[in-house]
Amino acid sequence: MKKLGCLFLIPVVGMGLLFLGIMMTITGENDSNLNEEMNNEDFSYDGEYRFNGVSPEIERYRPFFEKYAKENGIEDHTEILMAMTMQESGGRLADVMQSSESLGLPVNTITDPEESIQQGVYYFSTVLESAGGDTKLALQSYNMGHGFIDYANKHNNGEYSQPLAQQFSDHMKQRLGWNVYGDPNYIDNVYRYLDTNEPDYAGGGNSEWTLPLKEIRITSEFGPRTHPITGEVNSFHGGLDFGCTPSDDILSVKDGKVVEAIHSNIGYGNYVTVKHGDNEFSRYAHLTSIGVRNGQSVNQGDSVGKCGTTGSSTGNHLHLEHMTELGQPHHAKKDPRETLGL
Ligand SMILES: [Zn+2]
Structure with missing residues (x-):
């Protein structure tokens, strides 16, 4: 070059x-x-x-x-x-x-x-x-x-x-x-020239995240921990877990665009990732069902799927992640508790 x-x-x-x-x-x-x-x-x-x-x-x-x-x-x-x-x-x-x-x-x-x-x-x-x-x-x-x-x-x-x-x-x-x-x-x-009628995923970082469930109960914190299945000590939990039941809608925390809507029975199970900005993504894992398709725009509070226990999970819960880029290692992710102001 x-x-x-x-x-x-x-x-x-x-x-x-x-x-x-x-x-x-x-x-x-x-x-x-x-x-x-x-x-x-x-x-x-x-x-x-x-x-x-x-x-x-x-x-x-x-x-x-x-x-x-x-x-x-x-x-x-x-x-x-x-x-x-x-x-x-x-x-x-x-x-x-x-x-x-x-x-x-x-x-x-x-x-x-x-x-x-x-x-x-x-x-x-x-x-x-x-x-x-x-x-x-x-x-x-x-x-x-x-x-x-x-x-x-x-x-x-x-x-x-x-x-x-x-x-x-x-x-x-x-x-x-x-x-x-x-x-x-x-x-x-x-x-100021970005069309404000479009979701603000081009810029991001302006509006706050809102809760991913109507009612929340935190069941596992972000950070180092003993993995509940492998028993491995010091594995890093890259998200925040919320208890929920399969009838609960999982809500997008912010306006954005779906960049991953993946069906799987390992790891995250069925999961959705929403891009809110160039350096801001939210991920929703272990869903029973996915309610959005890749490339779809979502508004804050829209359902992206239903609570579940697919993949590497011991019971119904939402695993929520805040990433600043796709493919990021767990320890580099952000604590959703802080982003959500909890
Ligand atoms: Zn988790």
Whole structure:
């Protein structure tokens, strides 16, 4: 794969003002470009599309977003890529994703929207990989450069937060002597364009989990324990168990999309996994029956199946897991008790 050059160290994508800062430093220029760049940077789309999806100017490029997202293996990020583009240009500029800078070229060098999308999507896929699949961390580093990921690793356990973005921006401004460094509110600015009529599984992390059963009784805690069947000491219980009866509906803890609906008589038995965000999954195991199909969207509180004791289980119960990625080892999972606030 072709290296894109050391300009990645100067995070500039989507940062007209920063680029202007460089140009002014280099050329001492301060001319009418300023207004143009200001308009790009401060772009706000008036009215109807602002809080409800993207504008028709962006929507018309959907086939390109789908094509290149697929090519880079990030088709589940198509909507977020389009929301980003809305923030970058509103679809009004030929370099719709403002991706020239990620090639080390001056702002708006790319004059073909498809080329801009091809490069922008590719570049986003590289930051997403560096960010370990964390969409918010990746988005903020699309805006502020790979340096933000290193900064997050060093100062915030590799996690995005708005204050961290502000802190990094301030740090870089001071270090470089610039007035502006990136947009510390980039995440909010991008997310406002996601269609709120769709389940929020593209972003995740906003709403709280609700209980997976109408009435709850915790029967086994998350963490190290003696396995009830193998007797193995120090096996790690990667979920939280709730007592229930086969007539009980198992409820999705949050809006999302079913990514696993699997029939089995070993291990988890019949189980369902719902994706709520790029780094947020809930899994419901030992079901008597599964009530959803793979790919189906579910709302918080919808039944995904019935309580049961299929698979490796000693009695009717729900085994609930909170994963941040599929295929995660048990000890890396999160304690659902904490997520549920119990
Ligand atoms: Zn369990």
